[in-house]
Amino acid sequence: MQATQTLSQGLKQEFKVVLPAAELATKLESQLAELRSKAHINGFRPGKAPISHLKRLYGKGLMGEVLQEAVKQANRKIIEDNGLRIALEPRLDFPGGADEIGKALEAEGDFSYCVTFELLPAIEIGTFDDIALERLVAPVGEDDVARVIANLSARAREFEEKTDEHARAATGDRLTLDFIGKIDGVAFEGGTQKDVDLVLGSGAFLPGFEEQLEGAAKGEQRVVKARFPADYAVPALGGRDAEFDVTVKKVAAPQPRPIDDAFAAKYGFKSVADMRSAVRANVEADHARASRDKLKRALLDVLDRKFSFALPEGLVEQEFSTIWEQREREAKEPGGTFADEGATEEAARAEYRGVAERRVRLGLVVAEIGQKAGVKVEDEDVTEALVERVRRFPGREKELWEHYRNNPQVLAQIRAPLYEERVVDHILAQIKVTERSVSREELFADGEPGAAG
DSSP states (O other), X not given: OEEEEEEEETTEEEEEEEEOHHHHHHHHHHHHXXXXXXXXXXXXXXXXXXXHHHHHHHHHHHHHHHHHHHHHHHHHHHHHHHTOOBSSOOEEEOTTHHHHHHHHHTTOSOEEEEEEEEBOOOOOOXXXXXXXXXXXXXXXXXXXXXXXXXXXXXXXXXXXXXOOTTOOOOTTOEEEEEEEEEETTEEEEEEEEEEEEEETTSOOSSTTTTGGGTTOOTTOEEEEEEEOOTTOSSGGGTTOEEEEEEEEEEXXXXXXXXXXXXXXXXXXXXXXXXXXXXXXXXXHHHHHHHHHHHHHHHHHHHHHHHOOOOOOHHHXXXXXXXXXXXXXXXXXXXXXXXXXXXXXXXXXXHHHHHHHHHHHHHHHHHHHHHHHHTOOOOHHHHHHHHHHHHTTSTTOHHHHHHHHHTOHHHHHHHHHHHHHHHHHHHHHTTSEEEEEEOOHHHHTSSSOOOEEO
């Protein structure tokens, strides 16, 4: 094999490779000899068929295998000899085209091709003593526990129809309705419903809809006016004014639901005390996850600003394609077009390419930090995470278990986030992290915590 470097530019290196016909012929002869010992050819005793006859029958197919393996070996040797850290599978080009490939398959000459490697960038990690972050912490109080239990009680509450002919609907009552929705006096598709239950004050219907039904009585008819939100799921209705001809069929009042041991038993607890303990533990776990997520996001933001280097174009393009495919699927859903979002495809592409670049940059940084720190994810950790994942799908555990275990690429989807979390832990152990107590609302707010570094 002869390999000549023809390009070294940034993260790309290209080589022209020539595989001599003599080397290929020797490998082909070896393949034919192996085949001869196994093949059963009509007219010949086992192992006695002439090589020339086998070559006429199988030479072209075997040479294809020889070429494929020879190219793999040549590329591996180039990588080893030059100490290349490749980001993607190499790209092959055949300047001679189909004619040269055909000649090589017929064992009629040298075989040449060009191979392009896209390399991983060199990343100087340095230290992390210049990074300082805040960990937001929201203590769990009795109010938090009581709120969750109240929500559970609300879900389990029962309603009793008001029988007094003078009874009027109030906030918290459940109304059973028939209605016909109209725009400009014409009923619109999906706007006619029967026997719909609505709890006043739940905010389940359009803004202003429920308030106009307060004080209504059983059998009463009202015209309710409301406007669809501009970002409504059905674009044709977004921002439109509508009128609903509503008939109140029933008015039912919520019945008191004592928070006692009988109530706790409905959720599988022996007592209210056990229920409160379990609820507190769950709320504390939710707070811990939110705190961790905020801190991790802040750390990744700092790392994204801290490191600047050329990115492998192929990796960025792969990540962008994944993101864009998801965006195109969303565009087919109601309200998902660029126009619906007040954006253009060009602007969206630029935004998502920036997201792809961030993901690739952080992925490379995390991998480099983990590699230098000797971070590892043991098989036992992956198995434990896999068990936890398949448990979420009762009845399909065996199917999903086999799917993951038999598909290394899919299993990597479990290993990768575990590795990332360990690298994050490694970095957090080396930086300055201070805690700040905040409210639950701030902890779960969409805004990201501040970070210095």
